[in-house]
Structures are given as structure tokens and as C-alpha cells.
Amino acid sequence: MRKINVFDTTLRDGEQSAGVNLNFEEKLEIARQLERLNVDIIEAGFPASSPGDFRSVKAIADTIRGCSITGLSRSVQKDIDTTWEALKGGVEPRLHVFIATSPIHMTYKLKKTPDEVIETAVQSVRYAAKFFPHIQWSAEDACRSDLNFLVKIIEQVIDAGASVINIPDTVGYITPHEIGHVFSYLKENVRNIDRAILSTHCHDDLGMAVANSLSAIEHGAGQVECTINGIGERAGNASLEEIAVALKIRGDYYNAETRLILNEIKRTSSLVSKLTGMVVPNNKAVVGANAFAHESGIHQDGVLKEKSTYEIITPELVGVSSNRMVLGKHSGRHAFKEKIKELGYSVSEEELNRLFVAFKDLADKKKEVTEDDIFAILTEERVAT
Numbered sequence: 001m002r003k004i005n006v007f008d009t010t011l012r013d014g015e016q017s018a019g020v021n022l023n024f025e026e027k028l029e030i031a032r033q034l035e036r037l038n039v040d041i042i043e044a045g046f047p048a049s050s051p052g053d054f055r056s057v058k059a060i061a062d063t064i065r066g067c068s069i070t071g072l073s074r075s076v077q078k079d080i081d082t083t084w085e086a087l088k089g090g091v092e093p094r095l096h097v098f099i100a101t102s103p104i105h106m107t108y109k110l111k112k113t114p115d116e117v118i119e120t121a122v123q124s125v126r127y128a129a130k131f132f133p134h135i136q137w138s139a140e141d142a143c144r145s146d147l148n149f150l151v152k153i154i155e156q157v158i159d160a161g162a163s164v165i166n167i168p169d170t171v172g173y174i175t176p177h178e179i180g181h182v183f184s185y186l187k188e189n190v191r192n193i194d195r196a197i198l199s200t201h202c203h204d205d206l207g208m209a210v211a212n213s214l215s216a217i218e219h220g221a222g223q224v225e226c227t228i229n230g231i232g233e234r235a236g237n238a239s240l241e242e243i244a245v246a247l248k249i250r251g252d253y254y255n256a257e258t259r260l261i262l263n264e265i266k267r268t269s270s271l272v273s274k275l276t277g278m279v280v281p282n283n284k285a286v287v288g289a290n291a292f293a294h295e296s297g298i299h300q301d302g303v304l305k306e307k308s309t310y311e312i313i314t315p316e317l318v319g320v321s322s323n324r325m326v327l328g329k330h331s332g333r334h335a336f337k338e339k340i341k342e343l344g345y346s347v348s349e350e351e352l353n354r355l356f357v358a359f360k361d362l363a364d365k366k367k368e369v370t371e372d373d374i375f376a377i378l379t380e381e382r383v384a385t
């Protein structure tokens, strides 16, 4: 199986979520948990963007020993110097330097010609290579860039010293089929691509970030950039937990795996949710409260007989203690009987019939029937007999 490097950008792109502002201690706590999760690279922030970011990136680089730490930098010497100062105490200091390559960004934002963009990119990588052992170069808005221009600039930044080439879908525009083509094209046409790892970095504006990341992996990406719970600019980034679990469960298809300790996923998700204040929707894949909950009678009956009927992921895989049978109006006798047993009661079939009628009656009036409700039904019905 191909090993895919996981580059977590929760503390940089994730923190760019509207309304999120993590303090120094919170960032360190998240970094420690990312180390437990065993991500390969932590993007700890953007050191030149503020003194606070500099301080937290430096503290993370000086503290975390189990992952490589990186920081974002524009293609200017001042940013690169500041990033080096923040990262130099880390295990494998890694610069993440970027410049936009799409016609829209080059014309309106940078006001530079394509040749000027190439020159700036090459100069910044060459400058950084004097002191950084690892350099990742990103083509911002790559997925709306001209492919042949990408080939040209990538060849030159690799020659200048970049060892990771990141292809961001900055505005979440591309489709899975198209991004597959981009990665295949770069693999086939960049003359020195064997000297670099291709990386994917997808945003979720059209809800395709995870599918796009997986397609990029399928077509040659050796690194995937993502955030916990998919937080990030606008609609967010590709969600780490969904990609990791998809690779695990569908390893037969992707033939690729990560080094993540998957049973740290739920704990990491909860921590990030708590510290950022960004609530995880109940129906979110892998980490949502309902990800392992079964409500309908048919599903509950199936799962009680054999879990694999309706569960493709075991809750334990991602650090959730067990699945959950939610008792509601769609639930059947089988789950109801199990719950009664679990609560320590043994009832005859005749009693069960009567209790089940009372349960269904209540379930019609409530979203979820709780254990307390069931105790109440048991008490009332038994008192009545």
C-alpha cells in the first residue's frame, strides 16, 4: 500500500474559519492532540501574519517532537526569514511558501505577468533553500490555472529546491474527475516530478473537497492537506477524518493508507469543536453524533443480528465506545426488548407486547424515547398489573 502523508492545517487554514480565534494554550493543546493522532505534518500557522501567530508557531515547533512543523509564508524574504525564526527549533523545519498561478489571481491580485510570477517563485524557493531542509511550494488557485503554465513553474521551483508541490483548489471549484486529470497530467508532464511529492489541498465550496482529495490521491498525490472536522475558509477544507477513514475502509480501492492512529479521531474532533466553538453537525460522517446511531426498526434488527448489515465503520475504529440504538417512532420490538434487558428487567412476551404499545404511543409524541422514559413506562405498566 502507498503511504500518504497527512498534512494537517487545522491551526492555519482551519483557524481562518469566520469567527474562530484560538489562543496560545488552545493551539498548543490541539497540536499535542494532532501529534497523538500521528499526523505527519502540522501547519501551525502563518508566522509573519501577527506576533501572536509567530509566538504560537514557535512554541509548537519547540515543543512537538513527533511531527514535522510548518508555517505559511508569502514569496517574500521578510516572511521567509520570520518563518525560519519561528520554525528553526523544530524537528524537521519545513517552509510552506505560496504564490498564485491562475490568470484571475495573477492579473487582479498580484498584478504580475506569468513570467514575473515564475521569477518571484523561483527566487523565494532558492532563497529559502539556503536554510530550510524541506520546502513545500504551493500554486495558489492551481485548479483554475493553465496546466502548461503549472508544468513550467513547477519544473523550475523543483530545480530551485522545492520537494513538495501543492496543488490547491483554493476556491473549491474543481470536480473529482477534473482533479484526477490535473494530477495525472502533472505526473506525466513535469520532467523532474520524481524529485518531489505532489500534494492536494481542497476547499469545500461545492461540497466536493473530500471526493476531490481522494481522486487526487488515486491519481498520484502523495500528500493530502486537510483539517479536523473540515473547518476552514468559507465552507471549509477537506475533512481529515473522512479522508482517513475512506482510505482505511476502501483500502481495497485506493491501495493507499495513512500513518494516523485512527482511534484518536473522535477525541481530536471533540477537542477542536470545543476549542473553536464550531459545532459538529449530528449527521457529519465519521464524527457526527449520529454517525453510529440506528433508529429504524429494520436497521436496528439487522444490526442486532449482525453489525455489518448496516455498519461499514466500527465505532471503535475511530475511538467511539459503541454504536447507539436510538429509540424513536421508527424503532422495532427487537431494539426495545434489548434496551429493557440492558436496563436489568426480564419481561414475559405478554408483558413485552403491552410495554411496546405504551412505548409506541409515547414515541409518536417525542423525538427520542430516553432511558428515563422507559423506566417510567416499566414502572407504570408493572404497577398497573
Ligand code: KIV
Pocket (backbone or CB within 6 Å): 013, 072, 098, 138, 139, 140, 141, 166, 168, 169, 170, 171, 201, 203
Ligand atoms: O487554499 C489555498 O490556496 C491555501 C494556500 C495558501 C495553500 O490555503
Ligand code: ZN
Pocket (backbone or CB within 6 Å): 013, 168, 170, 201, 203, 233
Ligand atoms: Zn486553503
